Amino acid sequence: MNELTHRFRPWFWLIIVALAFGAYWCVKPKQSAQEFIESTKPAAAGAQQEAQLENAWVRVWKVSFAKGESLDFKKHDGPLVVVPLSPGQFTRTHTTGERIVVDLEPGQAYWYEADPQGTRVRDSLDATHTVELMVVELQPDVIKAWAYYKQSKMED
Structure with missing residues (x-):
């Protein structure tokens, strides 16, 4: 050389x-600025969120709540399916004051609609032990495509 x-x-x-x-x-x-901010926020103490799968259709994560733990207020723009891996009492509290309380059965799937415009929710669990959930959320583009499909069917 x-x-x-x-x-x-x-x-x-x-x-x-x-x-x-x-x-x-x-x-x-x-990633939008809001998604970046949300992704860098630490989970509440005791609540662990672990991504399981993300593709063009869905986002799946596992959430572990310690006894009496809750997550900070957040917004879900699309519907959710929650599948508990262990029993407990699940409470969703909206900023409007509305509360939904469900006694969770392991392996049973629970459907939650998207949060209304302008509201946020806090999820908490009441149990004597750690409770684990699998959460499945539709991606925003899938939701938009479904809304477009429903609208086009209504026009026919």
Whole structure:
């Protein structure tokens, strides 16, 4: 190797790494500012949220609540299916004051509609032990496609 090639070799690899990073940045799924903020918020003490699956159709995560634990207020723009893995009493409290209380049976699926516009909910569990739930949420594009489909059927 001549001296010129040897001198520019570190720059060559730095440029290759920068191009690879740039290519990754361009093709990775985009995230809105609100989604980024929500994803960086830590779960409430004792409540663990673990992503299980995310694709174009659904987002699935496992939530573990310690005894009497609750999650901070949040908004679900789409409907949810909640499948408890252990028994407990599940309470959803809306900012409007409405409360929904359900005695959870392990393995039973529970359907929750999207939260009304302008409201948020707090989920809490009353149990003498840790309660685990699987939560399945439809992706926003699936919800929009379903709404469009229903609208087109009504026009026919």
